[in-house]
Amino acid sequence: MPRFTTVALVAGAALLVRRAVRSRMTTAPLWPLPALDEPVSGYGRGSTVPRKALVTARTTRADGVVELRLEGRGLPGWQPGAHIDLVLPSGLVRQYSLCGDPADPAAYTVATRLIGTGQGGRGGSREVHEQLHEGVEIEIRGPRNRFPLVDSPAYVFVAGGIGITPVLPMLRAAEAAGADWRLVYCGRSRTTMPYLAEIESLGRAGDRVTVVAEDEAGYPDLGFLAGVPAGTPVYCCGPDGLMDAVAAAMPEGAAPRVERFSAAATTGGTAFEVELRRSGRTVRVAADQSVLAAVREEVPGLMYSCRQGFCGTCRQRVLEGEVDHRDELLTDAERDDSMLICVSRCAGERLVLDL
Secondary structure, eight states: OHHHHHHHHHHHHHHHHHHHHHHHHHHOTTOSOOOOSSOOSSTTSGGGOOEEEEEEEEEEEETTEEEEEEEOSSOOOOOTTOEEEEEOTTSOEEEEEBOSOTTOTTEEEEEEEOOOGGGTOOSHHHHHHHHOOTTOEEEEEEEEOSSOOOOOSEEEEEEEGGGHHHHHHHHHHHHHTTOEEEEEEEESOGGGOTTHHHHHHHTTTTTOEEEEEHHHHOSOOOGGGGGOOTTOOEEEESOHHHHHHHHHHSOTTOOOEEEOSSOOOSOOSOOEEEEETTTTEEEEEOTTSOHHHHHHHHOTTOOOOOSSSSSOTTEEEEEESOEEOOOSSOOTTGGGTEEETTTOEESSSEEEEOO
């Protein structure tokens, strides 16, 4: 009887395996393909491991700006300039800078401005404003930091509107370290500028903060940047126009450290080919098309999320070819053999992906 039971169990397990294989063959667009040694999508990487967090507080910080306090267990530490991914109830993934206290191990704080579709919004900020209230549990990933605060005896900061969020922890850190710092903070009006009272209080000693409200004083005068001493880091976050203006005002050969709200354009340049090595297919990427869009015509089930080069879900391994990297996520080391196909392109005529 024991032998009969063993045989029956083995036969049953084999049947389940056959059914699972048959199911994969009918649903996986690239079957049969060997499994990768390790995942290369955004999921499963150390900084993108999903975690659950609870919205424990929601505060209005300015017109159209809400702040969320997210509490959870085992939240990784972070430094000024870091951001996290919010996986919204709809499945959209959006990135928000951490603007709380790095010394608080139990919570992350983020703030987001409501951006309508007529202003270029894609629905993420509206979902945050309408659906994330106290008591809602949400999935988060991160933190990651591609905008780190370097050690320096002096700093210059320029922030526009919601671009103050990654800069705020930097100001606190610079003040705590006794560094010499200066901030130009601009926005449409004072009522739309979050954390204004705290920032003005921080800069009261030595008149370190210059507030420029467009409805009062127009655009900021950035001429002082030409005289910034060599080696003094200049940090800027805000609309593209502001960051471009800061870069233009810097001394020759100097450049600001910036964090953008959107990735570089995914189109532009010439068409090229992408070979999908493991599937034996080759696709043509038009000049006005992203690699992701072209590949998904052949592989409709390919994972992606933000389509802006921030979340890493569409990361793929590059076997051959030179990549024109346009993402805001991968490190220099990761760019040696990987790319985010939602925004990055080929710098030549052909790429080969391990796909």
